Amino acid sequence: MDLPLLLSIDQGTTSSRAALFDAGGRCLHSCTAPLTCHYPADGWVEQQPEAIWQSQLQALAQLEQALSADQRRAVAACGIANQRETTVLWRRGGAEPLGPAIVWQDGRTAAICADWKRAGLESEIRARTGLLADPYFSASKIVWLLQAVPAAAAAAADGSLCFGTVDSWLLQRLTAGARHATEFSNASRTLLMDLERLQWDPELAAALGVPLEALPELLPSRAAFGSIAAGLPFAGVPITAMLGDQQAATLGQGCLLPGEAKCTYGTGAFLVINTGSVIRRSDAGLLSTVGWCDADGRPTYCLEGSLFNAGSVIQWLRDGLGLIERSDQVDGLARSCDDSGGLMLVPAFTGLGTPHWDPGARGLLIGITRDTGPAQIARAALEGIALAVATLVELAEEALGTPLGELAADGGAAAADLLLQAQADASGVTVRRRADLESTSRGVALLAGVQAGVVESLEAWQNDHPSGEPRRFEPSLDPGERQRWRRRWTSAVKRSLHWHGEAT
Template sequence: MERLENLKQQLTEAATTMVPQQEAFIGSIDQGTTSSRFLIFNKAGEPVASHQIEFKQIYPQPGWHEHDPLEIVDSVEKCIDKAVAQFEEQGHSGKSIKAVGITNQRETTVVWDHTTGEPLHNAIVWTDTRAQGLVRKLKQRLGAGDLQSICGVPLSTYPSVSKLLWLMENVPAVKECYDKGNLAFGTIDTWLVYKLNGGRKRNIFVSDPSNASRTMFMDLKTLSYSDALLDFFRLDTSKLKLPQIVQSGDPKAYGNLASTVLQGIQITGCLGDQSAALVGQKGFHPGLAKNTYGTGCFLLMNIGEKPVVSTHGLLTTVAYDFHNMKPSYALEGSIAVAGSSIKFLQNNLEFIESSAKVSQLAETVEDSAGVTFVTAFSGLFAPYWIDDARGTLFGLTAYTTKGHIARATLEATCFQTKAILDAMGKDSGYDLKELAVDGGMCNSDLTMQTQCDLIGIPVIRPSMRETTALGAAIAAGLTVGFWKSLDEFKDVNSQGTSTFKPTVSAEERNTRFARWEKAVQMCRGWAS
């Protein structure tokens, strides 16, 4: 009898080992400036399914940029359903998706009525400059010079606070809601989590530190709201509802999806898009940096567990604050116009049929022939912070062709990246050895070689470019034990990388950059 029982047990164990273990996956919502996406990643950090939907860009006046908050939510939910359908067509089960992470455009501001859950105005996008006059007035207030030492961000039209104050001053419905004590404020992460959880019914109202650090309301050292900052902006927190700041990875705080085919799946991670890209590029240690060439351009360097307030025109931000880990900080340089300058050539000037052909046009000439294009369509961001600059072309001659202007357009982003890297070296004390890159513009070999030549260090481009979405997946996956530690990512996305090495002398590099700096100074004051 005993032998028979042993035989049965052996047969059961053998059968169990023959049944393949169901593979597990992590979902990632990537809500960007021009489109929303949903990607599904396996444990090797590879996307196995995805869907993308572009949404309407609203430009009511020059310098104004808005999104429909409800359209953003709708696009995300549709992306989830479409990507999961594709995923299941491959033979996988939606139930194998263990959690969902979110990454999002950051400073973009949404306000809604807490009692109804309905937005009171279009979202004001991070690129919007309508609050320029308001910011000038704020800079005259006593204590304005001390703000950056608390929150890491200088006063400008960029952070969320200027957009919120403009709405309160200029939109009667917003002011009325504030006076009644019902005004809810959030960046896109907060709005998405709120709506994806079902809105007012469950009222999941949170933000993570990488997003909250972009509002000018959060103290970088404590990762909590600062009374000094809120007092400076004269905001009454008994009338304004601010989201609770929780960790970038949290097993409960972000709730779960109330609808879509993934209804009930937990949301366990959230990161602002540029922090997510740093995580996706495995920038887990001080001195590692990445540059994302998207609609704008964002360079982040990990500076470790203590914030360093920049004295060279950069921002200090939260890189990530993961579950059961100490928070990490980053220095950041933001360029307002990068990929959008290529769209400008395509849509406004009709130089090219599609963005992908800009490199081909630029390669029709050997260099820019002295043409310099300061693409300050919304002013210049880091490290210059010139709000009244506007896009300016210098060096045009009868010899200038479309190819020269195309090349100068690509170079503009590369020059600004060099200026930011120079500032980072001074602020951080780290000598950067290489620069990891991602984003649409990095697909251009010409742009990456130009970048490499201007900064004088290797540029590393991974084969899998979905690093922002991967960062959100990592935040969610670490929280639920899908990945156990940061050490597991050592070999993730390390195969098939492209390395660009400098090909010009330091003298040529410095001469070209000096011409750029001259153009920057000449573009001041165009917007009164």
């Protein structure tokens, strides 16, 4: 064990994790607590802000209890990674949320985004933020809450309203209200930050109807964010880094050079490619975003493709259909048949992101015959995730003008060998999987360690594989067969689009 130690907070869509890393990048302990999503209407996804906090607090408390006294004393710094665009409002100086947390997957704000497009704001949003006028991002969620929650509107009127993505909400609770802040990677997912100037954009905020004074202080990803308050687990530990979960996973996978890419198969699947100091823009629905910033505010940018449902599809097989008892059984069930029998599953449960950006799309299972059984459905589910991500890979290669040499894979669903082999076959790219799938926790621990002076540089852990050497999945389809498979996939996706018609 290399001292001192680093605490990692990884607050995700369906669980909260707390992990402890040593200075050499080895994960010593990890504890997880579940978190529930609520679906009050079609396309709506909510969480309770207090439940988010209690879930993370539970994970932290379990971790602290698992450590020796010497280990607790050796914790030198903490980093926070978080589910990104999820939106929380509260009143300044308090901890009482004003309405539910609207989760990043939520599509209820499609009508607000449609109004922005009709008003001619789409091109300005794209130019200033690198994003699109879509319900995925935080700004429309803020506007919806201001319209639907009278207490939020009242707080905005008297200047006491606070907005935060989940990093800000956790920071507010961890510091007992002492800090209302965020950092550049999370801010770049709100539709409210100028991507080039790395500042909140007052003109854009006014045009979208978001009160500028409600936004958190904007800091680099490495900064002094405060310390964990007395009475909480790990009290007194300084918080030295915050980062959106997909950016943290990119760091954790060691994608430090332009052109290096990873895909995280969590609740959704997110392809992120490092583009260095250059903002790469796409006309094909990819997003330009901040990867991370150093302590002086110098950014590393990324290009991103977003699939809203990946691991959630496996959860549906488990909880919705009862085809498996545990998520880790999906690979064995899918492998129990030779092929999917022509079945295809489009994972558009809460709409489609890149490249369609269609909140009205819905999931589609097509090709069912009398011979279709649970194994074919499981196989089609994994292949559907891989085929959707293959589209993201293709668009990224077109935007960059060069093929991806290798794709790093992480996230819970990446444990399924069949998924990653299908990914290699569908995209024609070698897929690399670390023995440790939790790259998000590792990445933000690394960033916190560099800021605290515990780790020498971001490169220090790049070639370190304390849990074992990575496994590689090589493409096995010939190009003609791959093209035919992809054409059928494109046909299936077209049938899933605009299922609920125009947003109203």
